[in-house]
Amino acid sequence: MSTTRPYPPPGDRGPEADGAASAGPPRPSGQVRRLHLVGVSGAVPRSRDFTRQALYDWGWLPAATADHRAAAEDVLLVVSELVTNACLHANGPDELRVAFAGKVLRLEVVDLGSGTPTPRNPHRAGRPGGHGMFIVERLCLDWGVVRNEGGNGKTVWAELAAPA
Template sequence: MYAETAVSPSLSAIAPARHWARDRLSEAGVDDGRLELLVLLVSELVTNAVAHADPPVTLRVHVDDERTRVEVTDGVREVPVVRNPPPTAFGGRGVMFVDRLSSSWGTVEEDGDAAKAVWFELRHDDVSELGGFSTER
């Protein structure tokens, strides 16, 4: 399954993007254990794109037999970095969550209006039968 949608470059677009992704992932047969983790990580990528980048912002979801891949494109070439904010910080943990909870992640340059895509993948075998994420890579 492959699907994509345009995301408004506004913080108010985060919840609708999250709901759109949940619906597409559910339609693709993603189970509850993976679904919750994927929706969390989608939310982090979309939040970064609408808070720190320029339009156009596009959310892409691709599910196959081996893994789920999510990409968010935006109009800025600057790539996100993993930060380790102090416990008192209000933000700055999104990329850290993506780094620690996904099977892999990265960025690629895009052609056309978008400058880059930030992506993550979750291999289906990285999630146990109980729905928990395996920390082994």
């Protein structure tokens, strides 16, 4: 996991991907959905519903197997954690982007916050709070942060493998 390098474009990658960075600005390819969240109440459930609909449209749901169901649930959990993190620590999310290409689904949450999310280390499972980015790190192929041009805000991205 790298929290500051640009993310690679999605493609025909699976869990074995090495996560090497690509040159140039990040540009999702394939299918992309955008949800504007500026000033929206209920950003987390709205983001989950939006992502769930994309998963239906892209054939991830209804799940054919337990593994497919688990993959879809992981995506929804990561969306919840990223949007919640933006709500709690970055004055709210501006936009959610969900992109699907090849074997990779990428989630991006744009906000105007200046902080950099990091998993709490050491992770203490019995304590309340501080689990969001730990969960993201555990469930995703890779994740990171890219500062927005002009220095205001950032995009927190995470990539998950499509079900086999």
